[in-house]
Amino acid sequence: MGKKANAKKGLGKKPAVSGIRSAGKIIESVSEDAMIHKLPSYANSFFYSLGFLMLVCFVILVITGMTMLFFGQAWWQLAPLGIFTRSVHLWAAMAFAFFLVLHAFVGFSTSSFKSTRKLLWVLGSIMLFIVLVQIEFGYGLRGDFSSQYRALAGADFWNGSGLGAWFNVLNYGQLLSVHTVIIPIILIAIIALHYSIVKKLGIAKPYRKDVHYKMVPADHVSMGVRAAAVIVIILFLARTVPSPYIPPVTIQQITASNPQLIATTLMSELNGTSGTATYMDNIDPYTFNTAQIYVITPYLEYVNMTMVNNSYAIFNSENSSTQKKNMDYASAYFARNGSMNYTNNTDPVIAMVSAVELEARSGVYDYYLEHASPAVNDETYELRFLSDTGYLDEKAAQVGINLTEYGMVKDEYGSGLLPPNSWWMLPYNVIDNTIWANDPNQDADGALLLLLVWLAFVAVPWIPFVNELPDRLGLYKLFWRERPGHEHYPKDWGRLFRKKRK
Secondary structure, three states: OHHHHHHHHHHHHHHHHHHHHHHHHHHHHHHHHHOOOEEEHHHHOHHHHHHHHHHHHHHHHHHHHHHHHHHOHHHHHHOHHHHHHHHHHHHHHHHHHHHHHHHHHHHHHOOOOOHHHHHHHHHHHHHHHHHHHHHHHHHHHOOOHHHHHHHHHHHHHHHHOOOOOOOOOOEHHHHHHHHHHHHHHHHHHHHHHHHHHHHHHOOOOOOOOOOOOOEEEOOHHHHHHHHHHHHHHHHHHHHHOOOOOOOOOOHHHHHHHOHHHHHHHHHHHHOOOOOOOOOOEOEOOOOOOHHHHHHHHHHHHHHHHHOOOOHHHHHHHOOHHHHHHHHHHHHHHHHOOOOOOOOOOOOHHHHHHHHHHHHHHHOHHHHHHHOOOOOOOEOHHHHHHHHHHOHHHHHHHHHOOOEEOOEEOOOHHHOOOOOOOOHHHHHHHHHHHHOOOOOOOHHHHHHHHHHHHHHHHHOHHHOOOHHHHHHHHOHHHHOOOOOOOHHHOOOOHHHHOOOOOO
């Protein structure tokens, strides 16, 4: 009985073991077909594994991004595991951008855009642009004060470029769909096409006859070790230098500490003198009536709830000269910190603003602005009002954020120890803070400059002298070097899983 029982147990295990082996063979077969097995000896160096390391970072970004989406914003902002996941996502994005820039430098230095490989350069250039924009969108989705501040600066940039009329980075829902769905699909397509071309053409060989090399087996083991090291470093940085979080600013919070600021801002929205009311940046994306959105509609909600006398109806029945007199008197009244403890003032404008300020103090005003737009999760009205108060700039100075459009090059909190931000925007920041410091057309000029730089980068293979510059400077010598022992590299990963054959 014991032998039969053991036999039955053994029979029960065979299908499972067989299935695992079959799955392993399939995975091994797919990986064998996907991998490059022969390459020039210098291509086994770290610099030629950058594309693979980028893929590793991309997988980490997808996994952490999907996890954060599943658990929600409160989880990644406040829960310890959520903060760690957000930090891993941040450092993986930093690593991806770093490897991508370094990969582009290697490609430029070795003139990898020559002959039939021009398409690879163009695809890489497109991916570089999309990735840098994607990271900025990610900052805007974090949901803290930094996100608010960056989103407003980003809106100015997109408005200046002429694209703000149809793409609004202040619309959280729109930004989330672009960041988590549209751009990842585009990146996956570019990565797949890019690698398929490399797989077909092989690693670029030296075009110079004085560069000697050998074709050797690809060192997949070393690539795996490098990938593991990158993962460990990302996890270490996420644990020791977490993604910073500064609580977002609310209108209720500002009202509690500075009610006069809210009142004077409401007056500027009502009389059409606020930053949003007078916004004009090549196009005018903020075509909404600030008086209606920020004062009149919330006030009418207040009237419906409290059944007080309708001061707006009184104001609306006055002639234009009386209206102007009341507006001027109210502006002066709030500028000298007039009382807002009552809403039945003889001046209807003071009564309206006082009532809305009361709504702001209770927190209901934030709710009105969040739901004033027909779009879901559109924070345009709320963020524009916060910007009009001027409080965000003061807060940014307090926490040490140095922001010029998209280039936040100073650590948040100003400690010097926190995660780097948009370090790739440093050259643009320098220009923006010097040449264009007082340029009223600053946003449009900045967008045009970046567009021209990117187009020039895409066109490198076709620009005379520039396409020969790497060869003239001898940059290829940095990467086309024979290294001892490369001819002895193992053939592939398969050697770790296959049994030794006699």
